[in-house]
Amino acid sequence: MTPLIRIEDLPLEDNVRRIISSWGITALYPPQAEVIKRGLHRSGNFILASATASGKTLIAEISSLYSLFRGEKVLYVVPLRALASEKYSEISNHLEPLGYKLRISVGDYDSSEEPLSSYDVIITTYEKLDSIIRHSPSWLKDVGAVVFDEIHYVGTVGRGAIVEMTIAKFMDSNPTARRIALSATITNLEELARWLEAEHISSSWRPVPLKTGVFNNDTILFDNGDIIKVDNKEDDDLINLLRSDICSSQTLIFCGQRKTAVNLAVKLANKIGERSKETEELSRRIAEADPYSSMHKVLSDVVAKGVAFHHAGLSHEIRSMVEEGFRGRVIRILTATPTLAAGVNLPARTVIIRDHKRYDQEVGFSTEIPVFEIKQMMGRAGRPLYDERGYGIIMAKSKREAKIIIDRYIKGIPEPIASRLNDMTQLRAQILSVIAMKGQIDMDGLRKFLSRTLFSVQIGVDRIRSAIKSIVEFLAKNGLIEVDDGIMVPTTLGRRTSELYIDPVSAIMMRNSVNRASSLLSAKKIDELESSLFQTLSFLPDMPPLGVTKGEVESFVEEEFNTLLPIEKLPIGSYIDVVRAVKSYYVLKSWIEEMREGEIERRFGVEPGDLHRFVETASWMLYSFSEVSKLCGKKDLAKFLLEESMRVQYGIRKDLIELVKLEGIGRVRARALYRSGFVSIREIARAKPEDLMKVPGIGEVLAKRIINDAKRRISYADPSNRE
Numbered sequence: 001m002t003p004l005i006r007i008e009d010l011p012l013e014d015n016v017r018r019i020i021s022s023w024g025i026t027a028l029y030p031p032q033a034e035v036i037k038r039g040l041h042r043s044g045n046f047i048l049a050s051a052t053a054s055g056k057t058l059i060a061e062i063s064s065l066y067s068l069f070r071g072e073k074v075l076y077v078v079p080l081r082a083l084a085s086e087k088y089s090e091i092s093n094h095l096e097p098l099g100y101k102l103r104i105s106v107g108d109y110d111s112s113e114e115p116l117s118s119y120d121v122i123i124t125t126y127e128k129l130d131s132i133i134r135h136s137p138s139w140l141k142d143v144g145a146v147v148f149d150e151i152h153y154v155g156t157v158g159r160g161a162i163v164e165m166t167i168a169k170f171m172d173s174n175p176t177a178r179r180i181a182l183s184a185t186i187t188n189l190e191e192l193a194r195w196l197e198a199e200h201i202s203s204s205w206r207p208v209p210l211k212t213g214v215f216n217n218d219t220i221l222f223d224n225g226d227i228i229k230v231d232n233k234e235d236d237d238l239i240n241l242l243r244s245d246i247c248s249s250q251t252l253i254f255c256g257q258r259k260t261a262v263n264l265a266v267k268l269a270n271k272i273g274e275r276s277k278e279t280e281e282l283s284r285r286i287a288e289a290d291p292y293s294s295m296h297k298v299l300s301d302v303v304a305k306g307v308a309f310h311h312a313g314l315s316h317e318i319r320s321m322v323e324e325g326f327r328g329r330v331i332r333i334l335t336a337t338p339t340l341a342a343g344v345n346l347p348a349r350t351v352i353i354r355d356h357k358r359y360d361q362e363v364g365f366s367t368e369i370p371v372f373e374i375k376q377m378m379g380r381a382g383r384p385l386y387d388e389r390g391y392g393i394i395m396a397k398s399k400r401e402a403k404i405i406i407d408r409y410i411k412g413i414p415e416p417i418a419s420r421l422n423d424m425t426q427l428r429a430q431i432l433s434v435i436a437m438k439g440q441i442d443m444d445g446l447r448k449f450l451s452r453t454l455f456s457v458q459i460g461v462d463r464i465r466s467a468i469k470s471i472v473e474f475l476a477k478n479g480l481i482e483v484d485d486g487i488m489v490p491t492t493l494g495r496r497t498s499e500l501y502i503d504p505v506s507a508i509m510m511r512n513s514v515n516r517a518s519s520l521l522s523a524k525k526i527d528e529l530e531s532s533l534f535q536t537l538s539f540l541p542d543m544p545p546l547g548v549t550k551g552e553v554e555s556f557v558e559e560e561f562n563t564l565l566p567i568e569k570l571p572i573g574s575y576i577d578v579v580r581a582v583k584s585y586y587v588l589k590s591w592i593e594e595m596r597e598g599e600i601e602r603r604f605g606v607e608p609g610d611l612h613r614f615v616e617t618a619s620w621m622l623y624s625f626s627e628v629s630k631l632c633g634k635k636d637l638a639k640f641l642l643e644e645s646m647r648v649q650y651g652i653r654k655d656l657i658e659l660v661k662l663e664g665i666g667r668v669r670a671r672a673l674y675r676s677g678f679v680s681i682r683e684i685a686r687a688k689p690e691d692l693m694k695v696p697g698i699g700e701v702l703a704k705r706i707i708n709d710a711k712r713r714i715s716y717a718d719p720s721n722r723e
């Protein structure tokens with residue numbers, strides 16, 4: 001293994017050396033030492049590509065110190081919310097003891113986050129940074145260094161364009177801030193470096209060496225030619241593999257679909273699971289956290305035997321419990337969908353890729369997973385401090401397939417990271433945001449702006465000249481921008497659309513729905529308004545699509561279809577979209593009528609994680625719709641929509657809107673308080689902790705906290721009480 005380099009032997013200033021040792025670091029990993037030897041930690045832009053867990057975060061922290069010393073701010077940008085929390089706890093441990101103030105900013109997309117001006121380090125996501133830039137806060141110019149973490153996300157279908165344009169916008173609004181980009185190992189690093197005007201460093205060093213191979217029948221063939229035979233006692237290859245020495249420690253198994261991950265976990269728990277005090281304790285905690293979901297019940301059962309599954313259908317809370325259980329080595333075998341590979345840091349000794357294909361919703365069948373992603377998944381093998389070696393194994397169904405897998409995935413080179421700005425839907429929203437951000441711009445200016453993108457480096461802006469022209473015409477025709485003598489200016493609706501961080505098509509559909517919604521409200525036809533409103537939401541491009549089953553299509557009753565827009569103005573691709581609209585209405589209606597999540601899962605097949613993502617976006621769309629109604633002068637409708645947004649956010653009837661504003665009070669506790677006679681904040685402010693502790697689900701700490709919060713809110717609401 002490559003020796004580590006002692007910090008004494010590196011060209012570091014004394015104070016920086018002292019700080020690093022106060023973090024318990026005495027030597028640096030080779031990629032870290034390389035950055036320091038080249039002096040890139042002190043100044044200039046750089047992009048570092050190296051393996052998972054090779055210490056990229058530390059190098060970003062050391063480089064950030066130089067800006068912090070000068071009193072400048074540091075922005076740390078990551079692609080996922082879960083990663084933002086991980087980075088926050090990691091970095092705050094290092095920087096808070098030095099007196100720096102850190103803040104994580106991921107939520108609300110309609111805010112300039114002005115209060116962030118008092119923080120030194122801001123950890124955020126690409127989407128949130130994009131929305132912050134759209135509000136042009138004063139503190140952006142004080143940023144002296146920006147870390148673009150996991151920058152290979154620019155190549156992701158769907159979100160890549162946002163990552164790319166956010167970076168381009170940041171470079172435009174603050175060209176002098178140092179750019180520190182971190183990435184997984186990639187083949188076209190130079191191109192990315194050219195885009196960022198940065199020096200590049202690439203390293204193949206790994207803290208734990210990795211052996212990769214393919215498994216078929218009873219044989220594992222490794223990349224270096226080694227062969228290991230596995231006892232084939234049973235007629236199930238995977239079980240035989242899991243019983244071999246290679247899998248004697250923690251093993252992560254990637255499956256192509258959620259259903260496969262769940263079924264496999266059940267099978268493995270029954271066949272090779274082992275109970276312990278710790279597994280039963282974790283199982284009990286999972287069961288208690290959500291006693292109603294049938295999927296969480298299955299999870300709790302398998303966890304009792306040291307096996308778990310992990311996919312986006314699990315609720316956020318339960319997913320974190322699984323992650324914690326795996327990190328704490330309570331769970332020995334974890335089955336997961338590929339989303340895990342991209343997300344949180346969960347290393348295992350052995351990674352098995354059961355399926356190198358996955359279901360693709362866009363095309364409707366399974367497609368091969370890119371080499372880049374498979375390498376990322378296998379790269380998780382090998383736990384620093386625990387393993388001398390990690391194993392990444394891909395399963396093959398036949399000898400012929402094994403050969404194809406070796407050529408493609410084991411010996412193959414990952415695909416280069418390619419710009420996704422050719423995605424017209426994303427480009428449309430991004431062009432509007434550039435026009436809104438600039439206030440006024442002509443075609444040359446717009447093209448010049450777009451030349452700051454990776455797309456321009458890789459393909460050239462001229463190649464999408466006509467696409468840009470047609471997007472501009474679309475925005476002008478639909479009243480989001482005005483074009484006068486070649487100068488493009490955002491309209492009020494256009495500017496607000498950009499600030500609200502919604503697709504221009506969503507804003508146009510909302511604006512076109514305002515009159516019908518308003519007349520239903522004036523006529524007090526609330527049920528009809530709610531039904532058509534929720535059904536219209538399902539057609540907005542921002543909404544995550546709900547899955548529709550064959551049974552739902554067959555039992556569909558056409559009369560229930562009802563939207564705010566005439567059918568010819570809706571983007572209906574197929575009959576399924578119509579069924580989905582009605583289903584969306586029923587799901588949202590059940591949610592705001594306080595139906596339990598487990599019941600929604602049982603009746604509609606919507607798993608908790610999907611339900612949360614769905615209602616979170618729906619609530620945001622309703623808030624945006626309320627803002628659009630205000631612009632159209634429909635105040636009553638705006639008020640109604642704002643209330644609906646709150647109800648959808650929390651899943652509550654109207655009478656709980658006040659109570660859920662209190663800290664720590666969600667739909668279940670709010671209803672319990674209400675049932676016990678605490679129907680308003682005023683009543684809670686007057687209550688004693690003992691009274692509230694009689695309400696189910698409320699202990700002493702929470703009782704005191706909500707009474708204090710209620711008192712604070714009341715004194716704030718009454719100006720005579722303010723100091």
Ligand SMILES: Nc1ncnc2c1ncn2[C@@H]1O[C@H](COP(=O)(O)OP(=O)(O)OP(=O)(O)O)[C@@H](O)[C@H]1O
Nearest residue numbers: 025026027028029051052053054055056057058345
């Ligand atoms: N020089 C070092 N000495 C000892 N431990 C280190 C050193 N550098 C980093 N580490 C530790 O190694 C672990 C992995 O580091 P880190 O998470 O920064 O890797 P990374 O390259 O950013 O990974 P990823 O690609 O997953 O983001 C962390 O626990 C970190 O504290």
